[in-house]
Amino acid sequence: MIRVHDAGHWFRQENWLFRKLSVTFPAAHITAILGPNGCGKTTLLRAICGTLALKEGSIEIEGYAGFVPQALYADQAYTAIDMVLLGRSRYLGRFNVPGRKDKERAYQCLDEVGLLTVADQHYDRLSGGQRQLVLLARALASDCGVLVLDEPASALDIANQGVVLRLLLRLARSRELTVLFTTHHPDHALGIADTTLLMQRDSTHIIGATELVLTESNLARMYGVPVHRVDVHSEGETAAAIVPLHGLHRTKFRAVGQSGV
């Protein structure tokens, strides 16, 4: 459980990103955080992880958060397994190095995200999806009760988006983790989030069950773009997609190869 009370922050003098934000993220739930660019989503995550001191308000958290950053510039190339092993650092004294148990845990976590094959490969040679999973494994290796992810699936292709989302769902259920992630894809929130928080610059924040929060009218108001929700039932699965109307005025989509026929 994470309790955020009257939180507020700015980077440029008194130019509030968000203010009077009071929310409770329930334990063992997946919560998605949506909001327009620059509304302070990442800032809120950093505050929850304790790497940023808020200008206003307080945050209570049970245990500590394992953070999965959006992109990491590793100018010094560690192997994938060493990256995961770094997640064990909080349990090591200043003059200690990871021991056998730490290594076992790291391999276990790398296995959990399905990347045992690339254990000895260099992190900066991995694909974007693999890097994301290595960072996820690193957070898991820290044995955190709260998993905080900054746009975990945004830079991935649709197949890998599915891999990450399924993984999050499985982890949240099997480990009873409290998962918090930011996203620009309402579909991802509808896909796996129990709860969704909509953050807006005018500090009217909405939090509740995902289905109730991510309505066409809420999303249209937040992004200032008309949106339609489309429900797809296929192959025994139900998926929801949010389709924005960007004012492109294309009259008709043609199948590739049939144009001019």
Place this chain on the structure above:
Amino acid sequence: MGDAISRPGRAALPSRKVSLVALYSALVATLAFVLLWSITSGRYHVPFRTVLTIISAYFVEVKTTWTPAEAIVVEAVRLPRVFAAAIAGAGLSLCGAVLQAIFRNPLVGPQTIGVASGAALGGVTVIFLVGFGPLVPMGAFAGAALALITVLAIHRNDSLSPILTLVLAGVVVSAFCSALVGLVTYLADPETTLQVIVFWLLGSFASATWPQLDLIGFCTAIAAIVLIGMRWRINVLSLGDEEARTLGIDPVRDRLILLAAACLAISSQVAVSGTIGWVGLIIPNLARMIVGADNRQVLPVSALLGAIFLMAADTLARSLTPAEIPVGIITAIVGTPVFALLLRRNTRVGGS
């Protein structure tokens, strides 16, 4: 796990362990070889066998078969000098590796944080005021500590990029110290102190004695225990402050401890042999090319490589020509092309 971006398999750990053992054995063997070669080399010829006997006399009872002159050359002249060079090389490379890791910049060296320049200024000031003597190392210590304090005072924790401002602060303090060194050199008496100052600044192990060896050995050993001991923390710090905090580590205090230890080793080296450039910059890069980024391996490998390199450079410096060449010139001649290659290689890797 079917739900994966790539299929699981088994990791190849044992081969890596074996190759590490082979690497360290090779390094230690090379170190021993270069050590013996350095003690044997020199203007005064001492046969290799005699050198071995004199050294083994320290450990076992041997009959005295050597002349007193040979004993003096080996024990009083060459041994302290060779050891001082080895320790200085190990210390500089170790500090360079640590600085490169915590500032996340492979082009950083012991000079960058201003400690070497501060130590040089301290030493030069003492030579200028009271002449060459036992006060010089203390002056170097004081100068190094002052430079580090100044760098940390200029650098502010709440700035946007603490790592960059720290390096910049080091550059500023270095430039200031160099200017003052230039001033002192200009004011120095060309007949007496100027020569001493110039030679001391270029760096030489020619004057190394056993007490000086104690000084550099003691300081470097303490620094090495701290730096190598914190090798995993250095890995954490190398990811940046933000990452370190998310991993549950406070980077500020760790960085202070590391910088203080590096300052100790660098200033003791400057006090004994003057500033020696390039070693602390190129050797850690070579080590990283061999063993990868993990500082658990980079630090000890850097120390060994640095000891081998500086010992060999110093031996060349005193045996290539009849008059001794300052070792700083040798390290620069070897170091700059290697550095140029590293630069090309790094930018190519970075661009791909």
